[in-house]
Amino acid sequence: MSVDVPAGQSRADAESNIPVPNQRLGIPEFLYTGTVFDEVTRGQTEEIIAKYPQQRSALLPLLHLVQSVEGFVSADGIAFCADRLNLTIAEVEAVATFYTMYKREPCGQHLVSVCTNALCAVLGGDAILSRLSGHLGIGPDETAGEPGTEGSITLEHAECLAACDHGPVVTVNYEYYDNQTPESALELVTELQAGRKPHPTRGAPLTDFRTTEREIAGIFSDLADQVNAPTASEETLRGNEIADRLRQTAPSMPESYEMPPLPERK
């Protein structure tokens, strides 16, 4: 990967045929990095495209794949997707700007997301975000440390992460760290900054933002191992625990039953 353009700055790459994206009101243009996507990535690209009946369906996964290489979506990443899928730059940009998970600035080694939707917020999510923000000295959607280097962290507020029964919830690279407090979240982030990787409450061992993005793109390695990381939390099993303790069950199924006939033709 060539990094002759400082991260956070953009320019038209005179060597390439890629047009300079228009500067639109309020929307940062995509940054040029000069990234050349290697053979491995190209192979993964073909693997993803082959999954779908129509190739355009591969666009969302491909943008995730671009993030697995670059840690965000660059103008070069946009051009790469456009080229592989026979789309225009504008078509790919329209998609890349629509979805929250596509980042337009380089992310840290880890992406820390704090749920601040009403439920988590009332249980402490807002306090967690402001504690982390204070500790890292950054606001949401900013990165502490040189993006991509060990211990660098991008902080964001997230909407409901579908784990409300475990609130307040923090995710790191989308792995769940449940039932957090400002103190526990601070400890988690301090560990991450020191290059350590505390195990998520529910989910596979922590890797980094880019590795997770590759999996989200649908390129898994060690899947058989990773699925074995524990996820059965107390909260998930509350009903089971009661049923077990009080011997409650659903009505038992009959030995057999009559399958209904086809409806009469009208």
Place this chain on the structure above:
Amino acid sequence: MTSSGASNEAGAVVPPSGPDDTPAVMTPVLTRRWASPQSWSIATYRKLDGYTALAAALKTEPGRLVELMKNSGLRGRGGAGFPTGLKWSFLPPPDGKPRYLVVNADEGEPGTCKDIPLMMADPHSLIEGCIITCYAIGSQLAAIYVRGEAVQAMRRVAQAVREAKERGFLGKNILGSGFDCEIIVHAGAGAYICGEETALLDSLEGLRGQPRLKPPFPAVAGLYARPTVVNNVETIASVPVIVAGGSDWYRQMGTEKSPGPKIFSLSGHVTRPGQYEAPMGTTLRQLLAAAGGMKDGIPLKFFTPGGSSTPIFTPAQLDVPLSFDDVAAAGSMLGTTALMCFNETVSVPWAVWKWLEFYKHESCGKCTPCREGTWWLAQVLRRVVSGRGVMADLDTLTDAASNIFGRAFCALGDGAATPVTSAFLHFRSEFEDLVTGRTPPVIGTRELVGAH
């Protein structure tokens, strides 16, 4: 069932003779394997009767499976409660060209937290449900659209697909039946609107996830403009048990018009928040009794029956049977049975503001009432909760909300107006008190800067 007797044959609400605070009785059906060791593995699944329903289904005429689903009374678990068998029967007759099943695993409605645990704990029930459904509707391809952030759920589902394929439950000529079926696991990229079924289809086609004009409905022109069934994870995971037990068995649980068990998700100020699978028609009072009551004994102030898009309820509705019709009759919606419980310490205007920030962020921008309306609602609410509101703001809020409701292109807009209108219905004075200064601002200016 003891805990579901609160509605009569016609589904009308029977006024409770007195609050029934006996703890809800659990009926683990979809959750019954969740506590088993390695519950996600095909070995555990098969040990606990997994893939036996598939074998039975493949020996049945597809049309009869659709009838079975109709008879079971299963209603969609994604929020709207549309009868599943009926939806399947809307597909036009096979024409030899592709048709699809798309599973909605985009779980994003605030408060909703059942599908991701289901996919993590028992992914094979979803896979088996997909295969049976595909067979019943004459499809050879299912796509599971998983919310992009749900990476561990995605891994479990992807691994389940691999395992099912290795054992011959997926692929060509499944169990010697001549039926072929494949499943694609597809990740979204963080957009709540992609849970709306037509936006989901656009997203799956590699476009911005914006809703389509209906009709045509997906049953006629869905994925790649071909006939498509879109169903929620919990709906599809219910298919194998209905095939295994039959519709009469299924109807032993729940109410006449909302049969079956339901995964209720309790969250918030509850002693033991979590997932509780009980018959449809169980009340929140009974669920809370099972969950150890409100945390630290601080009383309940308001709750959502089915996520932030469903009108809020107060303790006066604690005894409403949680079934589609009973909740509707009481003025809200069952939605996703996401029971977010807030205690008396919580400011209602504050919660509504937080939710509106969410809707503003997630509005897809396609239609004006929602795109502009959510923006204005969030701004005005923010002013009110920070103590800088004026009385006219309250009229602006109700006005803007009623201008969105019913005029937006899709149900997200209605969902955004709902917290405002329902909060004004039950708690208008809290908004007034913030304006008059009777209650101090809920948030300081400093906090306003950081959060959104």
